Amino acid sequence: MNRGHELDTIVDNGMQKSRYHSEIEPVTKEKRDAQVLARLGKKSVLERRFGFISILGFTCTILVTWEGSLILFTTGLTNGGSAGLVYGYLLVWIGTIAVYTTMAELASMAPTAGGQYHWVSMLAPPSIRNFMSYIMGWLVICGWQAILAGGGYLAGTMIEALIQLNHANYVPQLWHGTLLFWATIVVAVFINTVTSGVLPKIEAFILVVHVVGFFAVLIPIVYLAPNKASAHDVFTQFSNGGAWPTQGLSFFIGLVGNVFAMFGCDSAVHMAEEIKNAEIVVPWSMLTTTVLNGALGFGIVIAVLFVTTDITAALSSPTGLLGYPFMQIFYDATGSKAGASVMIAIIIMMDAAATIAFLATASRLVWAFARDRGLPGWRIVSKLQPKTAIPMLAVIITSSIACLIGLINIGSATAFNDVISLGVSSLYASYVITESFLLWRRCTGGIRMPTDISNDTGEANQLVWGPFHLPGIFGILVNAFAVAFGIIIFFFSFWPVATPVQAAHMNFSVLMTGSVVLFAIFYYVVWARKTYKGPIVEVTPYTMNNPLVVGSAM
Secondary structure, three states, X not given: OOOOOOOOOEEEOOEEEOOOOOOOEEOOHHHHHHHHHHOOOOOOOOOOOEOHHHHHHHHHHHHOHHHHHHHOHHHHHHEEHHHHHHHHHHHHHHHHHHHHHHHHHHHXXXXXXXXXXXXHHHHOOXXXXXXXXXXXXXXXXXXXXXXXXXXXXXXHHHHHHHHHHHOOOOOOOHHHHHHHHXXXXXXXXXXXXXXXXXXXXHHHHHHHHHHHHHHHHHHHHHHHOOOOOOHHHHHHOOEEOOOOOOHHHHHHHOHHHHHHOOOOOOHHHHOHHHEOOHHHHHHHHHHHHHHHHHHHHHHHHHHHHHHOOOHHHHHHOHHHHOOOHHHHHHHHHHOOHHHHHHHHHHHHHHHHHHHHHHHHHHHHHHXXXXXXXXXXXXXXXXXXXXXXXXXXXXXXXXXXXXXXXXXXXXXXXXXXXXHHHHHHHHHHHHHHHHHHHHHHHHHXXXXXXXXXXXXXXXXXXXXXXXXXXXXXHHHHXXXXXXXXXXXXXXXXXXXXXXXXXXXXXXXXHHHHHHHHHHHHHHHHHHOHHHOOOOOOOOOOHHHOOOOOOOOOOO
């Protein structure tokens, strides 16, 4: 597709000849990736190691939907019951597909590690562009920082619950979970630094484990379960365990568990500068992940609900009191602690693998925002390791903050759960704001088609649709539904689980999210507005050795 009026270009069978070059040169995929990034004002400095399968493994690992649906089983059972969990899952799945379809359009238009904050800088009106982009940067970074901490926390506390299942005399302590949390983060750091060169192969392998592990869990519990619930119980029994005024309110509060098991697919966006043919691979990996993981998650939810004949007993079991009733359900279904432990170990391993991807995503965001001078000490944080092209300091900073957050768990597990809720609220805030600007632009005709070059200025960050695009009214409807769904999830992410609400069980994520926004505003007004002018333009299409060409490398 044409990205600049400097391109008086002849394209013929993958070759190009410009008025600046008399010779004919091949347009390689590597050159195409560099040119697409140059259209966004960025130099290609990271090694492009990921292809479609490896980044699909990366995003599937990030979502860990069927695993996460089990890990966060309690939320939906408490508010919604079995029927609420089923219908809530379907609603969240449909909404998530709309959200990531819209974001896939943005990723195809601008595949850069900055993601939401870069997109907002492109889409927002000039008068608020820099300010909104800066706030967005902080929201997305804090959201992914919270997700990283949450991944380590869940891995650590699940190990505790597994020990509890096999050793009834074990008494878990809060500091035990923190130490196991730190061990998970250390493993993630090792793989992201020392073995970073083989990370794509690791992610491809994890994709296989993700799919095979699903059947390794599903088949035994369905086949071995001695008793099964009726379809009437599964699909019609609602519960209002939070004692809310209405069942409908309880249902919406229970959605958050399914949301947490199905969000974070924008991780592929933040890895875009390390992905080959990113403008095509990133959007399709996001959509494939959402559909595949959603189907696997729905299958495991239905299966577990059918083999759970006494939900109350599962919730009140030792592992249920630790927040993981699925472990008791596995044991009841198989009648074997060894068999249940193997299946649980698969889920723990997948959560630990997700933490590896969480760290990679969060560190790339920190690096990208520092590159654009949005963080204190940006000159140092934006540096890459010379040999590996890894943002080493960003990895160290991100993992260190996660470990410090882990200390909160020693004082209060409830407070730490609020940190996890910060991930949902912050990322969904970024989704809603970004997609709202996109909806405004597409409704007012602010985004050009690739073939329309009449107003082409040759500048960086022009609004031109990428190869993945939903045209016309269909795209507008999907975009609008994504915004509406995002607002609902953002609103209910701040609600506590049950009433009456006491300080010990209050959801303080609204305070945390508000504090992040207020800090970002304060820092921007006092200091950052002097240095942050939106994503910096390191290179323009004019400065490339070879101009952009019509079409995209396949």
